[in-house]
Amino acid sequence: MNEGISTGEMWRSAETILLRGGRLVDPAAEIDGRQDLFIRRGRLEGMAAEISRDADLTFDLSGLVIAPGFGDAHVHLREPGNEDAETIASGSLAAARGGFTRIACMPNTQPSLDTRGQIEYVLRQAQAAGHARVYPVGAATRGREGAQLTEMHELQAAGAVAVSDDGNPIASSRMMRRVLEYARTWGMLLITHAEDPELVGEGVMHEGYWSTVLGLQGIPAAAEGIAVARDVRLAELTGARLHVAHVSTREAVETIRAAKARGVAVTAETAPHYIALTDEALKDYESVYRVNPPLRSAEDREALIAGLRDGTLDILATDHAPHTVVAKDQELAAAPPGMIGMETAVGVTLEVLRHREGLSLTEIVALWATRPAQVLGWGGGRLKLGEDADLTIFDEEASWQVEPERFASRARNCPFRGWTLRGRVRMTVCGGRLTHSEGVTACPSERFQTEFS
Ligand SMILES: [Zn+2]
Incomplete structure (x- = not known):
């Protein structure tokens, strides 16, 4: 894989994505436990305790909450x-x-x-x-x-x-x-x-x-x-x-x-x-x-x-x-x-x-x-097979320091400047698209890697 190709670019080009090993917490479905998610063209196609299908892109989410x-x-x-x-x-x-x-x-x-x-x-x-x-x-x-x-x-x-x-x-x-x-x-x-x-x-x-x-x-x-x-x-x-x-x-x-x-x-x-x-x-x-x-x-x-x-x-x-x-x-x-x-x-x-x-x-x-x-009443709020994936993926233990200068917001009026917080967002998936990722590595399949590079 070429250096410098971002996780976002790979996500956009991949037809199938597997999110493996994460702990899914979905109160509406009364789920709290390991679930792998299989996404095809942005849609949630599969959800099970263990999915071993091949995908263009696989993310190891062990230790993270979905x-x-x-x-x-x-x-x-x-x-x-x-x-x-x-x-x-x-x-x-x-x-x-x-x-x-x-x-x-x-x-x-x-x-x-x-x-x-x-x-x-x-x-x-x-x-x-x-x-x-x-x-x-x-x-x-x-x-x-x-x-x-x-x-x-x-x-x-x-x-x-x-x-x-x-x-x-x-x-x-x-x-x-x-x-x-x-x-x-x-x-x-x-x-x-x-x-x-x-x-x-x-x-x-x-x-x-x-x-x-x-x-x-x-x-x-x-x-x-x-x-x-x-x-x-x-x-x-x-x-x-x-x-x-x-x-x-x-x-x-x-x-x-x-x-x-x-x-x-x-x-x-x-x-x-x-x-x-x-x-x-x-x-x-x-x-x-x-x-x-x-x-x-x-x-x-x-x-x-x-x-x-x-x-x-x-x-x-x-x-x-x-x-x-x-x-x-x-x-x-x-x-x-x-x-x-x-x-x-x-x-x-x-x-x-x-x-x-x-x-x-x-x-x-x-x-x-x-x-x-x-x-x-804006829809979502729970995972449903067949719908566009809408996910918040976070590490509940990761410590980080609040530095408002790094924010995407134009404003800096943050009352938590300098605080150390335990809990950090790692990925945001909105309507099947990856809108944020940090500190997670995508593993491309051999076929996808060849096609992509
Ligand atoms: Zn008000």
Whole structure:
């Protein structure tokens, strides 16, 4: 084989590929054990404990975990409008590097994704880039201003996977009711950014011990608790499907737990930064730790992990929020809130939830693959013979150091800079195509090698 021929080039040219020796974790199929996968022209053709057929290309995946392709239900791609911070191409490449085959991007671009044309634009750009399946979330109200409903059915017809005014809460309860009623009419999921804007006020961090010590304006947990309680109640009133984005507090977890027990159609997510960090991170006034909702107390963090364990919180999502270095490199109160997360998500999840908190691989794959597919209805989330292969392959033990300068994302506002994480993505396969590989070696068959070189 010629030196310099990349794994990607070989993957593209191979008709048959065998992935041998990996540990397949597919919660939907209740599989956790060695499975070899046989892929023909991108399609999953065979799956068994041991496959000894010849293939053009064979990968030895012993020691690695194979999961259905991971999905990130909450990212910001900044295009159109702020391409200095991120583009659909750079953000979807960051997704592939982070192990994601599907991402849902929020509509708080400039202009916002509130028309059919805007949704189609995102889909075209994503297709041209070809790194991941991108599912735009349409705006719930025009310009995300909370005053007039969008034409949700047109957004849906154009390919919007849900509606949301994310970035902004929908402040008026009356408007929220109308949004939910309208979303229900079209069978659309409403994703809520649940913060009471008046209680958030000028706050820059969680209101508690550390905001007092640091003399910074706080955001009380009640800002989220009140908004979640209202939205859950309105979902109950209207019968609409509600998904609560970026849950950060114990009280929101308790409200959602109680609502689910009553049978309300509510799902919820939290983000890796809320389970890895607390408000203490702000003690040196570094703006990289500013995010909305803010990093909370140790007690809140514990409650979020308990919520992930018992299924009150259905999924993890990154809330990947890129900002330029210039924008983020300001004092705390002036810097925009938000952190990037797609390229550290799997590492942080495995480090914190797997290695420190002892969650099983089945639980972790459910949080990143199985349940995101159920919440967003975007297909996948499980392996199926005859379908295009969609895989996230990772080493749960490999240690690496977080160096944001190496990221595919254009942004560098990563709160985990310098951390050592146990858990690293090795391959991402999206729609049968290899969209990322690192540290794995393909072994070509003799015939393929001759033809290829
Ligand atoms: Zn949000």
